[in-house]
Amino acid sequence: MTQNELHPRHSWRISKQALYTILLASSALAQTSKRGLASINTHISDIRLLSTSPSPLSWYYNWSPYANTNQIPADRLQFVPMIHGIDATQSSQTEQVIRGLPQSSTHLLSFNEPDGTTGSGGSSIKPEDAAKAYIEYVVPFRTGKSGGRNWKISHPVTTGSPNGLNWLRKFNESCYKIDKTNGCPTDFIAAHWYGAYVGLTAWLGTLNEFYNTNSSSSSDLKIWVTEMAVPQQSADATTQMMNQTLPYLDKLEYVEKYAWFGAFRTNDANAWTGNGVALFANDGGLTKAGATYLGSGFTEGQKGEGAESAAMEMRVSLGMVLLVSACIIVVGAL
Template identity: 65%
Template sequence: MKRQLSRSRAISMSILQTTLFLLTLGTRMIPSSAQRNTKRGIAYLGNTHKSDNSLLLSSSSPLSWYYNWSPYPATEQIPLDSPLEFTPLVHGIDDAESSQTQHQIKSLPRSSMHILTFNEPDGDKDSGGSDIDPEDAARAYIEHIVPYHTSNSRGGRTWNISHPSVTRSPRGLDWLRQFNLSCYKIDEENGCPTDFIAAHWYGAFDGLASWLGTLDEFYNANRSDDTARLKIWITEMALPQANTHDTVNMMNQTLPYLEKLEYVEKYAWFGAFRTDDANEWTGDGVALFDDDGGLTKLGALYMGGEVNGFEEGDKGNAGTANLVKVNAGLLWVLAMFTMFVSSFW
């Protein structure tokens, strides 16, 4: 009898140890929002490759947010309940005035907390800009964007809104000056209130550091001590038309700098696509994925490198997201079965 009891206990312990191992393994597979409390995100162009998206959403991914130049999330590629916060963009005045846009933004989940506005209004529409006169932008911003900031339609919560994101040129800075002057002509007391600054940069690291310093001085130099310093979101960033060596070198300089820079709150690389989907102006050196869906050297670096378990050539699994859900369910069933079996020993 003692021998039989001892054998039963051994079997029970073996089952229990196996279950605990599988539960631990399963926990590592399930994405955790706690792991994504980072600055890093992606400017997303709607990559339709499921394997690429599964890698971007994997549990080891450092990405915490994304946007796609519209108020409509890419739900076919990135589910609304994913760990990535979706940030809507009101691209131009027509979008700001649209009741459909307003309804769409109000329908977004509470995990979305920030709104980007007026994409490169100092640029022409052929290059992706919104081409808006500063005075017209100020009027539209006060009439259509500010209400998102002041309304309590989200159960007591309001949106955090950004000023328009201009190009990184002297023309962009001049546009911002005219925009702000126009804001205070329309509303002498409040101007165009904003919660954060959106910035774009295409070029080398030293130019990026200089542009960020310029924007920080423009917005924060004259703020009173009791007014919180406005943070910057870099919503587009890349080194266009450069070879792999130069682009990787630029990213190696940039990422640690942005992580340490207190007034930079978020940033996104322009290149969450495969090399054959890159446009002519940026060149394919900015892409995070190669033509076959493997991480480029740049992509592996942006995903955190070997520290996060990413190497050049790594590919995602098209069924990873579903497998995680299935495995979580199976692990729960296995745990219940183990408790049931153990009760008989």
């Protein structure tokens, strides 16, 4: 053996160290990534691909206070609970569930699309009613009177439309009518956008101007884009929109987090968005958009490890054990 040759055991140790370094780097990337998920589907293989290293995703939410704890480890993706509407504030279970979430959950979303209809997933709340419920029910999470600790709370998230902006104006006016000093305090802003890249940049600029440029606050609020997609478009058009949008959001300082709407299979897409937004094909392989959203190292058609494959491996392993046992018995008898 020459000086330049390595003993096999040392070679294995170096590979192990390199692998450990790669895993650490992947974990650090996920923890610092802005990228997250709006909606988690029910396919185990899909969830594993989205939530385990080297996935760059760092957080998720599902429009409720209930985490997918049986599917996603709390130390892998940060769960962000949501108080969807007025009904949730009237249930004592909402506060109890949020109180019981792991310490890794630190942010709380409020009132989903109150300017929208319940039929489209919105909470349909008048600005005056939302302001009252926000001050009475949501703000106590911020102060620690509810939820077991001090949560960072968001203002209600409206649709990305002129109607949404008008709703926010009326909401803020109503807040200061109730509390002339504090209004409705918030720690971050949530936003939705369905449309082209240019429209997204304009909407985010509008929200930043409304909350930061025209505000007397000494510190700017960060924006979380909790839903975004380009509806009724082909896979190629969707991917093109992603290729423009993702680098933009990654670099935009006042955007803290963002999530694509479509962590489901094409068959599960709704008629309004169309199946071009889906991250997974019907067979569980990543779509072109899915591979783009997950980024480097992921390819179209790639699948996660599912329950079926795991069960098959277990059956094969058990079969081998039985076969070896039978051979031992036979040999022993001889």
